[in-house]
Amino acid sequence: MKEINTDILIVGAGYAGIAAAKKLHAAQQDFMVIEARDRIGGRTLTEDLESGVTVDMGAKWVGPTQHLVWEWIKETHTETYDTYDQGKNLLKFKNKITSYTGTIPKIDPISLIDLGITISKMNKLSAQISLTEPWNHPKAKEFDAMTLATWMEKHIWTAKAKHLFEIGIQTVFAAEASEISLLFALFYFKSGDNMDTLISIKNGAQQSILKGGTQGLIKKIAASFLDKIHLESPLLRLSQQANGIIAETKMLKINARKCILTIPPVLISTIEFEPPLPQQKAQLYQRMPMGAAMKVYLIYPTPFWREMGFSGQIVSDEYPLKVTFDVGHTDSELGVLLVFVEGNDARNFIDLEEGTRRKMILERVEKIFGHQASMPMQYIDKCWTEEVYSRGCYTGLMGPNTLTQFGHQIRAPFKHIHFAGTETADKWCGYLDGAISSGYRAASEVLKETL
Amino acid sequence: MKEINTDILIVGAGYAGIAAAKKLHAAQQDFMVIEARDRIGGRTLTEDLESGVTVDMGAKWVGPTQHLVWEWIKETHTETYDTYDQGKNLLKFKNKITSYTGTIPKIDPISLIDLGITISKMNKLSAQISLTEPWNHPKAKEFDAMTLATWMEKHIWTAKAKHLFEIGIQTVFAAEASEISLLFALFYFKSGDNMDTLISIKNGAQQSILKGGTQGLIKKIAASFLDKIHLESPLLRLSQQANGIIAETKMLKINARKCILTIPPVLISTIEFEPPLPQQKAQLYQRMPMGAAMKVYLIYPTPFWREMGFSGQIVSDEYPLKVTFDVGHTDSELGVLLVFVEGNDARNFIDLEEGTRRKMILERVEKIFGHQASMPMQYIDKCWTEEVYSRGCYTGLMGPNTLTQFGHQIRAPFKHIHFAGTETADKWCGYLDGAISSGYRAASEVLKETL
Known part of the structure; x- marks a missing residue:
């Protein structure tokens, strides 16, 4: 087991963790990031398909009032385009x-x-x-x-x-x-x-799409401190002493003065804390289950529905297809239809074989857009409930008696441990913007205690 | 790391795990039990106080239709007595x-x-x-x-x-x-x-109390196979191959053909499964948070309330005291008042210092029973939400949209892993009797696959 010393340990290299890292990096602090997956991005995952289309299998859109994401977009000179929103x-x-x-x-x-x-x-x-x-x-x-x-x-x-x-x-x-x-x-x-x-799309949370995707954006932001990020290092144990913490992964033992935990609430329950989490915090993290969504992309030679006068937006009451969007790039001739399967439908749908899933989605789309819709160049889907380092998406939810009884615990530090993650945000909770603000906030907390 | 081979691995030495072990032991099967705590009993915990009083800090009562517990009681010649239920x-x-x-x-x-x-x-x-x-x-x-x-x-x-x-x-x-x-x-x-x-007390779930407590009962049952139980061995990792499982604790690597997991749902989420749990099962275990109760025992020189014509049963609307019972042994001259603090009250109450808790409870009891009540020989309480190997009590709960969407998953085996625990019981779910029946059921499943 390798022993590492750092001043501030950030757990999780999603938007919250990278935002915290960015702030600490700018303040010239000594920090490191550990990430369970073999990649950064958390609940963002951008894939470049063979057809040349780039798809976000996780978080995708940016709305006009998500100012913190826009700051990153501007800083990295990332191009954006509007979600197609013309026609019927x-x-x-x-x-x-x-x-x-x-x-x-x-x-x-x-x-x-x-x-x-x-x-x-x-x-x-x-x-x-x-x-x-x-x-x-x-x-x-x-x-x-x-x-x-x-x-x-x-x-x-x-x-x-x-x-x-x-x-x-x-x-x-x-x-x-x-x-x-x-x-x-x-x-x-x-x-x-x-x-x-x-x-809404226009002036709403589904307005803008990033060229290169949302994972592309976080990669650019993290580029200047990539050497500080240790991948494939799921946190197993976190113990606190008078002057700091000891974090253990399978391969690393990390001594730090402060820790910023940015992982989803449900994953906080999986860590062995010494001393244990305060009981109300522990009970809270038992009560923030992840939602379930499945994202399906259908890639077509052309966005043929546009010529038919349609926007590509469908709202349907027939399982499994609930909502679709045309998310084709403006500079591409290909048609890209994004299909959402949500909640209980997603949980049931994900249990089917991929071939069956494909068949069902195509049947539904064909019913609406006709024969052409049944012959995409590619079908690709993503089951976030199967991701052990997310356990669902988009976010940790609260059932009854959670916010009133445990809400005040969500941002409360525990000795040297500070908590970030989109679930801890007040503005844009559950979205990328909330993840960034939560990372900034936690970094500020730590910096305040440093000075 | 010590490597052990066994045919059937049972995880958890509470009532469910010991019931499964009992059945496998009777069937002369090769098995072993691993238990996270340094004791057996799970959510039962019996303490012998200096005053000579025995108290159950966890599960306590047995009702008349809890036949499986009664079988154990009879088998072990355990004496029982009725909860005091006379007077006003x-x-x-x-x-x-x-x-x-x-x-x-x-x-x-x-x-x-x-x-x-x-x-x-x-x-x-x-x-x-x-x-x-x-x-x-x-x-x-x-x-x-x-x-x-x-x-x-x-x-x-x-x-x-x-x-x-x-x-x-x-x-x-x-x-x-x-x-x-x-x-x-x-x-x-x-x-x-x-x-x-x-x-109810009479003919109800609070009718009978065991001399020697509920943990005493399970100790007697487990006595004939104590050598098969490995304490202080929290399960960290469970991987499945074609012909069996490999379970890892900090010190042990156990190869088994079958595994019976009897731990509370919320703790199942903390184990690293390879392959991962089926997504609906994983989502279920995010959705069965533990309740919260605090048990307080007040030991008095005499059950003075009896002489005043009272049963010792109080129902109160004043925080934190909700309900009390006289649980004094029939063969003791001491008075034993059991006070329950429940739900949100318990969560808030547990955060107070023990001295403050004691003071508040005694004030409430004094208001009702007078000055004598303010001077117990002993105050003792137990916070189950602080127990990292239970994370609450009495049982895993289900909020809305859980039973209908995920209920069918609760008893479903996952390859070589079978699931027990009181939360998986149909009869007396959440009680000791349900824990026993769940252990028997899981053992039967494993035995059926063996034959």
Whole structure:
């Protein structure tokens, strides 16, 4: 076992860990990063396909108010392009296909009003929530004793509006409305401005795509301190003494003064802490399960749907396909359709063989776009619940009685250990921007204690 | 690292693991048990106090329909005695103390009717639930999309009945009604016959106490194969080959043909599996957090409350004291009061210093039983959320969308690995009896594959 001394140890080389490293590097601090995987990027993973198309198998988009990601984009001179958002969107609902433009599908007027009212109610409620102390809302206990599904049951009157709202929730959380507490949902919406922002392309969280992908961006940011990053080094044990910590991996024993832990909450439970985590923190990390989403890319010789007047955006009620986007590069002639399978559907779908998955997705797309859709040049998908160093995606969720009882623990340091990761962010919690801000915050905490 | 070969490896020496071992031992199989702690018993822990009183700091009671525990009791000639259940019970509610007899407190007639109706509604609903496939109930999805708190909000009309029902729930689950799904609660009640059984002393789950404690019982059962149990051996890694498994602890490398994993769900997440757990199983174990309870024993020179005509049973709405029992041995002159602090109260209470905890509990008891109550010979308490090899108590809970989506995974073997533990039981899930039956079941699975 190799023994290493450093001043600050960062655990995890995703956006949070690299953001912390960036800040410490700029402050000329002595630090190192250990990462479980054989790559950096965490829940970002960019692949260059043979066709020349670059796809993000993990986190993909950047919205206009995600300022910290934009700073990195500018700093690295990364080019971006807009998600294709012209032409008609399609809604497949109970075997009927209708087309519409904008975010809200063309449905019967009553359902449409119902859906609009529901989203506006949600936005009004979430606007009242404090991002730093969501548990202090006068109705926090009440909102945190019910699931979002219960709220929907009570407030949405038409079946169609409910179904569409549900698809929106599944797409935003990679989970079911029944898995998360109303309070957590309200906090999460507020964290990303509001529900409209989270479900929108234009001016929303799905607006911009990075050339070279989101993993490409983090690689550029980390380039100047790559020598500080130790890959394939999952943390096994973290013990604390009066003046610092000892971290153990299979091959390394690292002595440091401070530690910044940036891994997902569910993985914090897997580390052996000495002394053990404070009991409320330990109970919190038992209560932040990861969502489940499957991303499927279909690569076509052309984005043929564009010529048919369609945007490539589909909202569907038929398992497994929920939502699709045209994410083709502006400088490529190829068509790139991104299909999302979400929540329980994803969990069930991932258990199927890849051949079956491919067949099912192509059948669904063919029903909507016709024969051409059944013959992509390539099918590629990614199951994040099978990644042992993520255990799901997009983020750690909170069911009822979590935010009110344990929320104050999420950013609380434990002696020499500081906590980052997108789950600890107030702004853009669950997104890349939140990961970066959390890394900056944790680095600041450590720097403050250093000075 | 010492290498050991065995046919069947059992992980965990709690009631489930020892039950599996007992069965394999009787069938003259080659097996061994590894246990993380320096003792056997898991969530049972019996302490002999200096005063001569024996207390169960973990699981304590045995109910009349817990037949498997009774078999062990008879086999080991263990004496039992009844929980003291004579005299008047006390209800402290909004600074008013009233006395009553039986399980249901003396409250105003409308609240009383409301409470009775609620419990009867609950029993009616839970009677419809299948213990082996609770997810097959026609309304399973609906019941699993809401918290038990939501159901209570809808069905209980008076504040007093709601408050009392809530205390009942906290006492049964060591958790809040907002933490668990309605479907899980219904399953759990049915699993222990019905809600009445779970909250009752006479003919209920709190009827009998073992002389020598529940850990004493398991020690007797394990006595004939103690040499097969390796203590202080937390499992770190479990890899599977075509013909068996390799288990690694810090000191041991164990080759076995089959493995029975009996540890709590939340601890399964901490093991490194190769190949990784099936993704739905992995997601399930992210979703079964442990409850939180604190057990406090107050030892007095005499059970003075008996002379005052009281049973020692208190139900109180004042933090932190929720429920008390007189658990004094029939052959002792000492008074033994057992105080429960449950759910969120327990989580908050455990964070206080022991001196403060003692002071608060004694103040509460004094208010009810008078000055004598403030001067016990001994105060002793136990925080199960601080036990890293349990991470809470009594059991792994299920929030919404868990039982319906992941329930079928709980007993599903994974290649050569079989799963036991009270959380996997259909009958008496969460209790000692369920732990035993789960161990027997897993042993049967392994034996069937052996023959």
